[in-house]
Amino acid sequence: MKIFFDENMPFAREFFSDFGELTAFAGRTLTTEQVAEADVLLVRSITEVNQSLLAANNKLQFVGTATIGVDHIDQHYLRQRGINFSAAPGCNAISVAEYVLSSLVVLAERYQLVLQDLTVGIIGAGNTGSRLSEKLDAIGVNYLLCDPLLAQNDNDQREFVALEQALACDVISLHVPKTTSGDYPTYHLLNEQRLSQLSSKQILINACRGEVTDNQALLKMKQRGHGVKLVLDVWENEPQILTELISYCEITTAHIAGYSLEGKARGTEMLYQALSRLLNKPVEKSLTDFLPDSGISHIEINQGFDEILLNQLVKMVYDVRRDDALFRQQIGHQQETALAFDLLRKTYPARREFSSVNVSSNQQHQSAFAHRLGFGNLR
Ligand SMILES: NC(=O)c1ccc[n+]([C@@H]2O[C@H](COP(=O)([O-])OP(=O)(O)OC[C@H]3O[C@@H](n4cnc5c(N)ncnc54)[C@H](O)[C@@H]3O)[C@@H](O)[C@H]2O)c1
Numbered sequence: 001m002k003i004f005f006d007e008n009m010p011f012a013r014e015f016f017s018d019f020g021e022l023t024a025f026a027g028r029t030l031t032t033e034q035v036a037e038a039d040v041l042l043v044r045s046i047t048e049v050n051q052s053l054l055a056a057n058n059k060l061q062f063v064g065t066a067t068i069g070v071d072h073i074d075q076h077y078l079r080q081r082g083i084n085f086s087a088a089p090g091c092n093a094i095s096v097a098e099y100v101l102s103s104l105v106v107l108a109e110r111y112q113l114v115l116q117d118l119t120v121g122i123i124g125a126g127n128t129g130s131r132l133s134e135k136l137d138a139i140g141v142n143y144l145l146c147d148p149l150l151a152q153n154d155n156d157q158r159e160f161v162a163l164e165q166a167l168a169c170d171v172i173s174l175h176v177p178k179t180t181s182g183d184y185p186t187y188h189l190l191n192e193q194r195l196s197q198l199s200s201k202q203i204l205i206n207a208c209r210g211e212v213t214d215n216q217a218l219l220k221m222k223q224r225g226h227g228v229k230l231v232l233d234v235w236e237n238e239p240q241i242l243t244e245l246i247s248y249c250e251i252t253t254a255h256i257a258g259y260s261l262e263g264k265a266r267g268t269e270m271l272y273q274a275l276s277r278l279l280n281k282p283v284e285k286s287l288t289d290f291l292p293d294s295g296i297s298h299i300e301i302n303q304g305f306d307e308i309l310l311n312q313l314v315k316m317v318y319d320v321r322r323d324d325a326l327f328r329q330q331i332g333h334q335q336e337t338a339l340a341f342d343l344l345r346k347t348y349p350a351r352r353e354f355s356s357v358n359v360s361s362n363q364q365h366q367s368a369f370a371h372r373l374g375f376g377n378l379r
């Protein structure tokens with residue numbers, strides 16, 4: 001069996017070595033000819049899988065994407081061809097939530113905001129939006145959920161608000177898929193008209209897909225002096241992004257919100273499980289077999305919980321300013337924007353999730369707090 005996998009897929013060799021012959025490829029430049037002999041194709045979000053890519057292949061059995069987003073996959077075409085497909089829903093949702101939390105902590109410090117005085121409008125309350133809401137619950141920050149599709153689901157007992165209400169919150173955090181059809185398409189959900197209604201005091205965070213926000217409209221409003229604070233992890237037209245917008249962002253990164261080692265590797269693991277099921281093979285390997293120890297193994301809290309402690313705890317494990325600094329250094333300076341954007345992602349420095357660090361305290365409520373925030377097992 002010939003298995004082709006994206007070179008940016010951690011532990012692919014470890015998970016799939018028993019399935020057959022493995023070939024790594026560069027996701028951005030994969031060609032029809034390269035993939036002609038594949039039985040299994042494992043991609044990430046930068047590879048468009050469609051009729052054109054698969055035109056020369058008549059033996060493909062399985063396509064997997066080690067990502068949450070599926071907007072790069074023509075699922076209709078795969079169904080027509082009878083090719084099995086699996087994605088990795090939720091694989092890096094915790095990573096995205098930790099990115100947003102780190103951004104909020106950094107902005108709170110920068111502008112002397114008390115997070116508990118703010119309300120976050122979470123637009124899209126699936127895996128990433130829900131992980132974020134759990135972390136906000138842990139630190140006592142108010143939030144409103146907007147998700148018209150889940151609002152129609154009787155099994156979801158959470159309260160939902162209309163888009164306009166979510167867009168009026170102090171912080172807006174976007175967690176929707178990129179869609180262009182259906183009752184609630186998200187392409188340019190934040191269009192010029194909706195953006196123009198934002199106030200200068202608001203914070204807008206986009207860590208879902210760049211096309212959900214009209215980047216040209218954002219640039220125009222910032223050039224006119226609008227004060228809205230921007231946190232952008234994702235961009236329209238990646239990797240050829242609108243570089244003029246960078247200097248107007250408070251925090252800006254190269255689509256790495258989901259790039260914790262756990263988040264990326266969980267995507268590989270989920271595809272391993274899906275392929276094992278398809279081939280009736282036992283699932284014998286697990287992510288924990290391969291994850292290295294994190295740099296910090298244990299933090300002991302010996303003081304009362306307050307904003308400063310929260311700040312330290314979050315930033316000790318993931319400080320988004322590292323990725324923001326790398327982005328500003330590399331994009332638009334060293335080499336062509338698209339190459340620099342992809343290189344930043346390919347050479348992303350190790351980042352671990354809160355769960356990789358055990359936090360303990362002699363005060364039970366502090367240990368419980370850290371646990372709710374997602375830190376590791378209590379000792
Ligand atoms: N920046 C990153 O690194 C990164 C990482 C993971 C996911 N993502 C992106 O974030 C998206 C969301 O991820 P997820 O795990 O939460 O997906 P999910 O499918 O679990 O949840 C998405 C939610 O959005 C809702 N939704 C759809 N259209 C909506 C609309 N118009 N208004 C409000 N809600 C709407 C859906 O009902 C669903 O509940 C992914 O599709 C992916 O594109 C980005």
Ligand SMILES: O=C(O)[C@H](O)[C@H](O)COP(=O)(O)O
Binds near residue numbers: 044066257
């Ligand atoms: O949809 C996702 O899971 C994320 O956007 C993911 O982090 C994208 O990473 P990529 O596949 O581009 O490496």
